[in-house]
Amino acid sequence: MGAGSMAEAWQAHVAGTVACIIVLGCGNAGQPVAPGAPAAQGLPGVVAAPATPSPPGVVAAPGVQGWPAVPVTPAGSAAPAAPAAPAPPGAVAPPGVPQSFGVPECDRFAALMCARGPERCDSATRSFASWRWTVGMSPIARSTITQGCAEAAASLAQMSGTPAAPAGEAAAWGGQDTLTCSGNDVTRITGVTATLAISPAIRAGGHCTLELVDCNITAPVVIDAGGHATVTVTGGRISGTQQAVSASGSASVNVSATTVVGTIERRGPNAIVTQ
Incomplete structure (x- = not known):
């Protein structure tokens, strides 16, 4: 594969990854994150996948930031093999192959916490789940408490009421x-x-x-x-x-x-x- 084909492949890969991040956004929390993965710039709460090291003999083009290096092949040597494309987010590796981690999905409510690390992401997600559970159950709890208080008040009023006159x-x-x-x-x-x-x-x-x-x-x-x-x-x-x-x-x-x-x-x- 020539230098132009390699550069085009890397550009397509990077563009696809960015589009995937934009589409996924911040939805479901709880996906594991690879250790040491830095946060993507401009997308709070999204942790980028580990960068793929450049193959031997590949030198980055001077003055170009954020684009893949342009391979330089010495005369008389074979062109280096193209790097394998990373697994798509959420894919499960076959048995015996270490699991690879893609872009984690995180709850929008906990997006800022996710940007600070997976531990904070999990903590914020649990807090939000508890908050939603509390809000969902509060009408039932309020109705139960109100009904219980009304029944207690009625019983108290009945007990403290004037007893009926005994039969003569x-x-x-x-x-x-x-x-x-x-x-x-x-x-x-x-x-x-x-x-x-x-x-x-x-x-x-x-x-x-x-x-x-x-x-x-x-x-x-x-x-x-x-x-x-x-x-x-x-x-x-x-x-x-x-x-x-x-x-x-x-x-x-x-x-x-x-x-x-x-x-x-x-x-x-x-x-x-x-x-």
Whole structure:
């Protein structure tokens, strides 16, 4: 091969290598890099392949930078063999042949770190992978934490809420004397029929809770509620010749599905009577 053919081959090889570097850019990190390989100028993060030594007898043309040497063949000697073209990037050598390393591909995010060496390239790539994993999982983690906090708050509110009033104890009332409910009593009267000449038939005060179910009661004043008492009348009939219900203080009287005969009196702005 003549000097002109050798120069043209080297020029084609260099141009192809540069085009390959430009096309590959900086994509996937993790390819091994040959020890001692210098970084290519003008392409941060790309490590150039080791330079191929000039064959014996080849002298570089004076004043030419970056181009292959022009072979000079002494008279009477055979022309030196052309150097073997390097393996393409990413190629795997056959068994028994040492692996050759081409241009490494590196993540764009870690390009500057790759320019400082393979160790920094690998470290930057791992950091970027961790960052992407964190960003990808953050919505799931945030949703899980938010849902857990909401459930914990709901459970806490349920635990700290006001407990329901216990069911009243069934009380025996003959209907001949006034039934008194006071303090924190919780009383339930069911199915009693009574007619009283005295009043009130039922007196509720303090913080007592009284429930009348299916009772038929007749008296001058059937229910006299005061303080913070809570009286619930369900079903039955209450008949007051003077007043069916008299509520004062902060008492609350709720009448439902009950026949009411007589007037209902509210004494005080905080007294509540509903029916």
